[in-house]
Amino acid sequence: xxxxxxxxxxxxxxxxxxxxxxxxxxxxxxxxxxxxxxxxxxxxxxxxxxxxxxxxxxxxxxxxxxxxxxxxxxxxxxxxxxxxxxxxxxxxxxxxxxxxxxxxxxxxxxxxxxxxxxxxxxxxxxxxxxxxxxxxxxxxxxxxxxxxxxxxxxxxxxxxxxxxxxxxxxxxxxx
Numbered sequence: 001x002x003x004x005x006x007x008x009x010x011x012x013x014x015x016x017x018x019x020x021x022x023x024x025x026x027x028x029x030x031x032x033x034x035x036x037x038x039x040x041x042x043x044x045x046x047x048x049x050x051x052x053x054x055x056x057x058x059x060x061x062x063x064x065x066x067x068x069x070x071x072x073x074x075x076x077x078x079x080x081x082x083x084x085x086x087x088x089x090x091x092x093x094x095x096x097x098x099x100x101x102x103x104x105x106x107x108x109x110x111x112x113x114x115x116x117x118x119x120x121x122x123x124x125x126x127x128x129x130x131x132x133x134x135x136x137x138x139x140x141x142x143x144x145x146x147x148x149x150x151x152x153x154x155x156x157x158x159x160x161x162x163x164x165x166x167x168x169x170x171x172x173x174x175x
Contacts, residue, residue, distance in 0.1 A: 014047060017047070018044050018047060018048055018051065018054075021040045021041070021043045021044045021054075022040070022041070022044055022051070022053045022054055022057065024037075024040045025037040025038070025039075025040030025041045025044070025054070025057045025058075025061070026057060028040060029057060029060060029061055029064070032064070034061040034062075034064045034065050035061075035065070037057065037061045038058055038061040038062065038065075040057075041054040041055075041057045041058040041061065042054075042058065045058070050081050051081075052078050052081045052082045052085070052088075055074050055075070055077040055078035055081065056074070056075070056078040056085070056087070056088055056091075058074045059071045059072075059074030059075040059078060059088075059091060059092075059095070060091060062074060063091065063094065063095050063098075066098075068095050068098045068099050069099070071095045072092065072095050072096070072099070075088055075091060075092040075095065076092075079092065083111075084115060085115075086111075086112040086113075086115040086116040086119055086122065087112075089108045089109070089111045089112035089115070089122070090108070090109065090112045090119070090121050090122050090125060092108050093105040093106075093108035093109045093112070093122075093125050093126075093129065094125055096108060097125065097128055097129060097132070100132075102129045102132040102133050103129075103133065105125065105128075105129040106126060106129035106130065106133065109122050109123075109125050109126035109129060110126070113126065118145075120146040120147070121146075123142045123143075123145050123146035124142065124143065124146040126142045127139040127140070127141075127142030127143045127146065130142060
């Protein structure tokens with residue numbers, strides 16, 4: 001009985017240690033101390049290889065240091081553990097954009113939007129991917145949706161109304 005109690009205490013201590021390291025990594029990353037944050041996440045991963053938060057945090061730290069290939073591997077591990085976090089798909093898309101893998105980035109944004117349909121970051125980076133793929137109209141539609149604005153459709157009749165009736169904005173022209 002005493003052995004089981006010691007084992008439970010040890011497991012509890014490890015869980016607390018993992019939580020502390022993850023939180024410390026997050027605070028260090030927020031302070032732009034990415035190398036130190038990655039060290040914290042690596043400590044977690046030595047004891048718990050299936051820790052989503054550590055893989056995700058490690059990926060963000062590596063991405064912020066410009067180590068995109070290593071960041072991509074970390075995001076892959078995080079997503080393999082739990083693919084339901086739209087943020088992981090978004091950050092993976094950002095890394096893919098930096099690696100000039102725009103079609104894959106677009107697909108990752110689509111996955112994020114399937115999980116969180118109106119996420120402004122997913123919409124923004126989907127717009128970036130469309131832009132680099134040369135689909136400018138779709139890019140701007142996504143930017144507009146991300147900012148909650150809409151781009152007015154080009155309407156030549158409206159331009160003519162403005163030209164011929166500049167001081168009567170509500171003037172209706174019969175067609």
